[in-house]
């Protein structure tokens with residue numbers, strides 16, 4: 001966290017989805033939210049991530065709720081909703097920080113994308129925002145803020161990002177439709193478009209290091225956005241400071257998205 005934002009989220013109960021390890025963007029967001037006074041719950045994909053996430057959360061935010069939830073499984077999302085209903089009753093925020101595409105779809109020509117790979121990327125990386133919102137918005141009885149993470153590859157061609165770029169375009173359109181549906185209930189839906197950051201998922205994109213170098217050279221600020229800066233943007237979107245923002249994509253990318261060639 002770059003500034004002293006103590007109490008910015010005090011009294012707010014927020015679900016963080018998508019911590020895999022200490023490098024995850026979701027983890028940086030969780031740390032920013034915890035420092036701002038939020039009470040947090042975490043969902044993780046499955047048993048493969050359980051130990052790591054438990055250890056991280058226990059060391060820095062002991063006592064937080066931890067629930068397994070594979071977002072391709074409606075039963076898992078129903079279970080998550082019922083646990084949050086029983087433990088908290090009211091929810092004020094969701095951070096959706098999850099995506100997946102097969103490694104072989106994140107290299108070479110987009111034209112070679114398989115039907116199965118396309119649908120898998122859409123299911124996990126885009127549809128899951130709607131699936132989760134559908135079952136959790138009823139808990140946002142006092143209004144709330146739903147935030148997802150996206151990337152510039154949704155609007156422009158980024159080599160090797162391929163099927164994930166198309167999934168992010170779908171995710172961003174979902175943000176707008178969900179914002180329109182849920183606005184009358186005081187629920188805001190927004191996305192943070194982060195610049196490239198070295199994480200577990202990013203490793204799946206071929207030549208990711210080359211992408212980092214290219215972006216760093218081109219950004220107006222002449223540097224890459226740090227994960228804490230992305231987290232601070234998510235903090236703003238969860239807080240009442242952004243109360244008039246919904247359906248927006250905020251770019252935490254040191255200005256990369258405005259550049260042409």
Ligand SMILES: NC(=O)c1ccc[n+]([C@@H]2O[C@H](COP(=O)([O-])OP(=O)(O)OC[C@H]3O[C@@H](n4cnc5c(N)ncnc54)[C@H](O)[C@@H]3O)[C@@H](O)[C@H]2O)c1
Pocket residue numbers: 017018019020021023024025026044045049069070071072096097098099100124149150151193194195196197198199200201202
């Ligand atoms: N790293 C970057 O450069 C970058 C840039 C912009 C946007 N993003 C986005 O940020 C988000 C978080 O990614 P990250 O970079 O922190 O990587 P990460 O690997 O740390 O996080 C991705 C998360 O998605 C989860 N996930 C995948 N399939 C799932 C499923 N079926 N059910 C539940 N969870 C599932 C993984 O368990 C993991 O926790 C993603 O949406 C990613 O596209 C990343």
